[in-house]
Amino acid sequence: MTGRARRVAVVLCGLLLFGAVTACSSSGSGGDTHGAVTAELASDNPVPISNDPRPVLPVTVHSEDGREVTVRDVSRIVAVDQYGTYGTTVFALGLGKNLVGRDTATKFPAAQSIPNVTPGGTQLNAESVLALHPTVVLTDTTIRPATALQQIEAAGVPVVYFSPTRSIATATTEIKQVATALGVPALGDRLADRTDREIAEAKAMVPADAPKRKIAFLYARGTGLLILGGPGSGADTLIEDLGGIDAGTAQGLTSPFTPVTTESLIAARPDTFLMMTGGLASVGGLDGLERVPGIAQTPAGRNRSVVDMDDGVLLSFGPRTGAVMIALAKALYPNR
Incomplete structure (x- = not known):
């Protein structure tokens, strides 16, 4: 990755934040063609797998940073990562009432009254976290600075790190790991099973006879920040598991x-753009997107084919992964 690309990727990591879903279909690859279509998650909030979780503690778990961490109390949880994965998982395990600190991406309605300890997206202030008197912190290396987390740990608060990798393949593994750290492994298994069933349901919604359309994940924050997703973006696995071809990967991107x-953009020749709702709004919606140089020269641009989805859920890859995939499948294949 070039220095500029690395800087842009860092900016991207701090901005995965917003909400909704609109889809316009494509042409060239034979997808359904239907103007603007809105798809939404069935529930605004994560659906708890249990309304009466009973953690069994203490529990000692292996942290991603190589330490063995003992968790003795989960009554005051702080969950922070750039995607909102851990905050969402805490709620989905039925422990939402125990969450006292969250990240910016954990933005569903039930979490809005919980203090946001990463107001800039990924930057954490140790004092603001310690002021919440947490009994455990769940995080990964997407949160900075590392010294803030070290300061929290030095104050006697257990800090458990998980892998920062996000994909469909790792979604249920992460659920189980978080559940184990919180003393509810059986609920983690149930939540992972539910997520797997929803993922399978979404895949089954892809018509077997549908020609594969080329879909490009386009991240935008105004016309001054436009980024094309490629291998490892997370969006690539969503696109492929929903019967599409990731345009960035197909074009030969390596980052x-x-x-x-x-x-x-022109070389990628996407049939459909996949975007975050806040990103699409930042360029002026579909009309503004059409004015971005290169967009109108693509099949997706000519057909105004764009699927946009809530910034807070699209790439979170946690317990809502299956629900996200179902919503996207409905948007991509409205007549199937």
């Missing part, structure tokens, strides 16, 4: 996120 040029 998860690459700054967009007019030439790269």
Whole structure:
């Protein structure tokens, strides 16, 4: 990754935040063609797998940073990562009432009254976390600075790290790991099973006879920040498991996120753009997107084919992964 691409990817990591779903279909790859279609998650909030979780503690778990961490109390949980995965998982395990601190991406209605300890997206202040008197912190290396987390640990608070990798393949593993750290492994198994069933349901919604359309994940924050997703972006696995071809990967990109040029957009030739709702709004919606150089020269641009989805859920890859995939499948294949 070039220095500029690395800087842009860091900016991207701090901005995965917003909400909704709109889809316009494509042309070239034979997808359904239907103007603007809105798809939404069945529930605004994560659906708890249990209304009466009973953690069994203490529990000692292996942290991603190589330590063995003992958790003795989960009555005051702080869960922070750039995607909102851990906060969502806490709620989905039925422990939402125990969450006292969250990240910016954990933005569903039930979490809005909980203090946001990463107001800038990924930057954490140790004092603001310690002021919440947490009994455990769940995090990964997407949160900075590392010294803040070290300060929290030095104050006697157990800090458990998990892998920062996000994909469909790792979603249920992460659920089980978080559940184990919180003393509810059986609920983690149930939640993972439910998520797997929803993922399978979404995959079954992809018509077997549908020609594969080329879909490009386009991250935007105004016309000054446009990034094309590639291998490892997370969006690539969503696209592929929903019967599409990831345009960035097919074009030969080697980095998860690459700054967009007019030439790269035209060369990618996507049939559909996959975007975050806040990103699409930041360029002025569909009309504004059409004015971005290169967009109108793509099949997706000519057909106004865009699927946009809540910034807070699209790439979170946790207990709502299956629900996200079902919503996207409905948007991509409205007549199937």
